[in-house]
Amino acid sequence: MEILAFGVQVDEKPLLEKAFRGRHALRCLDVFLTEDTAPLAAGHEAVSTSVNAVLDRGVLRILAAGGTRLIAQRSTGFNNIDLEEAERLGLTVARVSHYSPYSVAEFAWTLATAVNRRIVRASHRTRDFDFRLDGLMGRDLRGRTVGVLGTGKIGEAFTRIAHGFGMRLLGWDAVENPACAALGMTYAEKERLFAEADLISLHVPLLPATRHLVDAAALRAMKDDAILVNTSRGGLVDTDALVAELRAGRFTGVGLDVYEAEAGLFFLDKSLEAVEDDTLARLVTFPQVLVTSHQAYYTVDAVGQIIDATLRNVLDFTAGRHSENVLIPREPSGRSAHPQA
CATH class of the missing domain: 3.40.50.720 (NAD(P)-binding Rossmann-like Domain)
Incomplete structure (x- = not known):
């Protein structure tokens, strides 16, 4: 499976590529996920997004229509994602529940x-x-x-x-x-x-x-x-x-x-x-x-942990496993997996 990663920073790219090497193919883009760039994901079962991506109803529908089934966000926050629409479309959405x-x-x-x-x-x-x-x-x-x-x-x-x-x-x-x-x-x-x-x-x-x-x-x-x-x-x-x-x-x-x-x-x-x-x-x-431009998290330690968690989210998805990082679908108990930051 090839993962399409949006909004990848220059310093982040080699760390992402190293983590995914030998596990899944990875294609990195420096553009952010928006309604204009969402068609680029066509044919990719999984996409990875940054905190400033726009995952509203329109973007999610484009992704789903193009065959995307997993959205692995490389951040803790998820206020930029329309979770109700993602659930309606049958998408799996995961985030990074914690890092340094x-x-x-x-x-x-x-x-x-x-x-x-x-x-x-x-x-x-x-x-x-x-x-x-x-x-x-x-x-x-x-x-x-x-x-x-x-x-x-x-x-x-x-x-x-x-x-x-x-x-x-x-x-x-x-x-x-x-x-x-x-x-x-x-x-x-x-x-x-x-x-x-x-x-x-x-x-x-x-x-x-x-x-x-x-x-x-x-x-x-x-x-x-x-x-x-x-x-x-x-x-x-x-x-x-x-x-x-x-x-x-x-x-x-x-x-x-x-x-x-x-x-x-x-x-x-x-x-x-x-x-x-x-x-x-x-x-x-x-x-x-x-x-400053949203750089508080931007240390080699934190970014490394974010990438490791993103890789685990992809591996869990392919193996059919559910973790605390999964926001959609909801847990088997019916509770949404939204632990507090």
Whole structure:
């Protein structure tokens, strides 16, 4: 069986090819799966997709009509997939249920410390031989309050680093994590967390209930000098509301590795094109904002684990096995295999 992999990054391609060598044929494409590129999958029983693929009703119907039976997504999130339509079409959909939580947690801290200590601005200055310190003053993190929304594997890893900084720990989640509580975390309502935290980091999946979790009201409740970091999903933050608060001169720093309208932008070179997204164009102009292109997961360790899990998903499919990674079809008990991130 030949697998067609969409949206393969340059660094990712040799790792994918090495993993599948001697097991299944693999063809890698750098284009992302959309309604325009979906016909390329005709004749391929299995396709592998990236997190920014568009797997809506139209795309899924094209894939199914072309003979595709398996979609193996190389990510944990699956909010980009119409699972109801996939189930109706008889498609099997699998994702990567987990990978190195340290990759994302460490990058979240990279963003937090970078905006706190004005690292990007300082780097730009010194490249121009401007060695002034004006506007580069940051804050000690020790003794300040960190608010962690979502304390699963990644949130726990982030919390352990915060504990190492000597910060006061506030958490919010549907289920408390005993490991975080053991570190001294106090669980609170999100309204209290927004109001008290000096640094807020998001580590929850994007679901209907969490879309715009950080909305205009939450942003208004935050301290004027708060730092906000999002390495989870762009849709967790109401970006227009965030821009409005930034225009009012609020927040010490904002670090975003994700953006709610990133599909069709992130992972692509748009440097020679006119910027059509006015919100993003405005966002990146603020000196206290740092935007990266969904790279928090992008370590050799995490990507290797993602590829290994993707290979297992393909092997399980060909062997007729069901695992925690399978979203569709549902488990024999009738429950959908949607473990929390």
